[in-house]
Amino acid sequence: MEYLIGIQGPDFVLVAADNVAASSIIQMKHDYDKMFKLSEKILLLCVGEAGDTVQFAEYIQKNVQLYKMRNGYELSPTAAANFTRKNLADYLRSRTPYHVNLLLAGYDEAEGPGLFYMDYLSSLAKAPFAAHGYGAKRFILNLPSFTVRLIDKDGIHDMEKLTLSGEMARPMKATFYPAA
Amino acid sequence: SGVCTRSCKERGKDIVVLGVEKKSVAKLQEERTVRKICALDEHVCMAFAGLTADARIVINRARVECQSHRLTVEDPVTVEYITRYIATLKQRYTQSNGRRPFGISALIVGFDYDGTPRLYQTDPSGTYHAWKANAIGRSAKTVREFLEKNYTDEAIAGDNEAIKLAIKALLEVVQSGGKNIELAVIRRNQPLKILESKEIETLVAEIEKEKEEEAEKKKQKKST
Numbered sequence: 001m002e003y004l005i006g007i008q009g010p011d012f013v014l015v016a017a018d019n020v021a022a023s024s025i026i027q028m029k030h031d032y033d034k035m036f037k038l039s040e041k042i043l044l045l046c047v048g049e050a051g052d053t054v055q056f057a058e059y060i061q062k063n064v065q066l067y068k069m070r071n072g073y074e075l076s077p078t079a080a081a082n083f084t085r086k087n088l089a090d091y092l093r094s095r096t097p098y099h100v101n102l103l104l105a106g107y108d109e110a111e112g113p114g115l116f117y118m119d120y121l122s123s124l125a126k127a128p129f130a131a132h133g134y135g136a137k138r139f140i141l142n143l144p145s146f147t148v149r150l151i152d153k154d155g156i157h158d159m160e161k162l163t164l165s166g167e168m169a170r171p172m173k174a175t176f177y178p179a180a
Numbered sequence: 181s182g183v184c185t186r187s188c189k190e191r192g193k194d195i196v197v198l199g200v201e202k203k204s205v206a207k208l209q210e211e212r213t214v215r216k217i218c219a220l221d222e223h224v225c226m227a228f229a230g231l232t233a234d235a236r237i238v239i240n241r242a243r244v245e246c247q248s249h250r251l252t253v254e255d256p257v258t259v260e261y262i263t264r265y266i267a268t269l270k271q272r273y274t275q276s277n278g279r280r281p282f283g284i285s286a287l288i289v290g291f292d293y294d295g296t297p298r299l300y301q302t303d304p305s306g307t308y309h310a311w312k313a314n315a316i317g318r319s320a321k322t323v324r325e326f327l328e329k330n331y332t333d334e335a336i337a338g339d340n341e342a343i344k345l346a347i348k349a350l351l352e353v354v355q356s357g358g359k360n361i362e363l364a365v366i367r368r369n370q371p372l373k374i375l376e377s378k379e380i381e382t383l384v385a386e387i388e389k390e391k392e393e394e395a396e397k398k399k400q401k402k403s404t
Contacts, residue, residue: 058251059251062247062248062250062251063247065247065250066243066244066247069219069220069221069243069246069247070240070243
């Protein structure tokens with residue numbers, strides 16, 4: 001199953017996507033890139049119906065570039081996200097809706113980093129962390145509401161101090177940002 | 181009638197240079213440069229002479245076509261393709277009901293995907309031709325004659341030389357010198373760069389110096 005993950009940091013957004021293009025049980029490609037560069041500082045991650053994903057993402061990509069050519073400066077991430085959502089919404093109640101789930105990650109000089117979650121029903125939410133796919137339910141937790149422990153070959157571990165640098169020594173564990 | 185700028189363009193080996201005469205603004209008018217040079221895509225740009233309002237329409241259509249081409253064909257436009265598109269657009273308006281032709285001549289420059297520099301000119305009739313160097317607008321003939329005399333392989337040997345040649349050509353007809361010249365360059369694999377007035381002033385000063393040195397040499401030759 002395809003999944004996308006995004007995490008916003010103090011001055012960056014980190015995104016990841018799987019590299020598999022599957023057709024039912026067969027992996028057709030394992031080097032498939034699901035990230036589309038909209039502009040110098042905006043990435044669009046797109047999963048969903050085969051065909052719809054690329055068609056929709058490339059359409060948004062070219063329109064963002066057109067804005068740059070017309071106006072001499074690039075769209076901000078917020079503007080790009082809203083433009084994308086509007087397009088998705090317009091097509092939703094047509095005969096040809098796009099069945100795509102998106103994460104839009106961008107950095108703006110004025111607003112800082114931004115991660116936007118969009119789904120095929122054209123909902124839009126700016127969030128500090130987000131994901132699509134089965135990965136969504138497994139890895140993103142609002143940690144203060146949970147007690148989290150990890151079990152691996154070394155035994156049971158509490159995960160109190162969760163920072164990016166702290167966990168570098170243990171490559172097999174997932175790394176998290178503590179919520180807020 | 182209605183042409184109000186002069187632009188001159190030429191093609192070097194790794195650079196294409198576009199120069200236009202800036203229209204002087206009224207006292208109370210903001211000196212926001214009326215851009216006669218516009219980027220159509222990252223590797224193509226165009227300068228025009230004529231009705232600015234008509235140019236806006238043509239440029240917008242060309243920009244959309246550049247992105248549309250990238251979307252369908254996954255390749256950037258060649259300079260010839262976008263020139264042909266603009267020329268076809270202009271021609272349609274010469275043969276349609278209730279429309280008037282676009283009142284602009286355009287010079288379209290850029291680099292093709294394979295790295296070749298190109299320069300094309302279109303006019304309101306919808307014809308287009310490729311050029312090595314050209315000028316349009318007021319006193320275009322004078323500028324073109326200057327280019328015909330001075331466009332040699334050594335004159336365009338380097339990027340700086342090509343830029344100076346464009347400035348020299350414009351200085352032939354521009355009244356007040358460097359202040360009224362706007363210059364843009366595209367280098368291979370780099371986006372359009374519009375030169376700052378400081379850089380233009382520096383280059384104009386260099387040209388003046390070279391002219392003086394030439395005149396000195398000639399004087400000495402005559403006297404010996």
